[in-house]
Amino acid sequence: MKKLLSTLALFGAASTMAFALMVSPAHADENFPLDRAPDNADNFASLQHGAQLFVNYCLNCHSANLMRYNRLQDLGISQKEIEKNLLFTTDKVGNTMSVAMRPDDAKAWFGAQPPDLSVEARARNKDWLYTYLRSFYRDDTRPTGWNNMVYDNVSMPHVLWQLQGQRTAKFEDDTDERTGEKIRKFVGYQQVTPGTMSPVDYDSAVADLVSYLSWMSEPAQQTRKRLGVWVLMFLGILSFFAWRLNAAYWKDIK
Numbered sequence: 001m002k003k004l005l006s007t008l009a010l011f012g013a014a015s016t017m018a019f020a021l022m023v024s025p026a027h028a029d030e031n032f033p034l035d036r037a038p039d040n041a042d043n044f045a046s047l048q049h050g051a052q053l054f055v056n057y058c059l060n061c062h063s064a065n066l067m068r069y070n071r072l073q074d075l076g077i078s079q080k081e082i083e084k085n086l087l088f089t090t091d092k093v094g095n096t097m098s099v100a101m102r103p104d105d106a107k108a109w110f111g112a113q114p115p116d117l118s119v120e121a122r123a124r125n126k127d128w129l130y131t132y133l134r135s136f137y138r139d140d141t142r143p144t145g146w147n148n149m150v151y152d153n154v155s156m157p158h159v160l161w162q163l164q165g166q167r168t169a170k171f172e173d174d175t176d177e178r179t180g181e182k183i184r185k186f187v188g189y190q191q192v193t194p195g196t197m198s199p200v201d202y203d204s205a206v207a208d209l210v211s212y213l214s215w216m217s218e219p220a221q222q223t224r225k226r227l228g229v230w231v232l233m234f235l236g237i238l239s240f241f242a243w244r245l246n247a248a249y250w251k252d253i254k
Helices: 002-022 044-058 069-075 079-086 103-110 126-132 199-217 221-250
Strands: 064-068 136-138 146-148 165-175 182-194
Touching: 044 069, 044 079, 044 199, 064 069, 069 079, 126 199
Parallel strands: 136 165
Antiparallel strands: 136 146, 165 182
16 A cells, blocks of 8 residues: 555656646647647557657657556567667666656756656646647757747757658737737748658657557556446446345335
């Protein structure tokens, strides 16, 4: 019981930290429409590809200290495949997904330590992550050279830019109907250089990555849902027998 309570407390703390560090109300653009993320929760091929993308592109800066590499076996990846394709040189298959980058270096380079992503998909939601990872654009006024429509003035560079290519955001001057103030209205993106993936393939890759992040935030979620169905069926049958037993018990009593 103590171990369970400790784990739950750790999940809660990590969730709070991730939300606080990654975005604040001053930076999040609540008016930017979110695209619906595809649901690949039952697609092992998608989750395996997402795990590969996470290790190759995210795990350089972001840790996932609540996830161990050997848990990826739940996705159908063998231990040998994990050791061959997903482990860094000094890591062991039983280690947690930590990063070698020191917090002081991260703060100096990005202005803040990149948050742990173990429960990031629960701190936010899949639609936010799916839209965020597809909304980067070139902005020479930012230290990293990148900005994001979902998270204005983001400190994170666009780590997937080689896959998506480089693009800029197009804005038009407009007037706010409520206040009458002059505003910049986003009207779309302009592709500057192509990526190694087509736009459709890139969106699919991001969907895989987001699906993996969602799975990582609660690896037992599909098992929990399946058990929930059986529990509800059991309670329904139990309720029926309890109802009939109650009727049989009271039928001769007036």
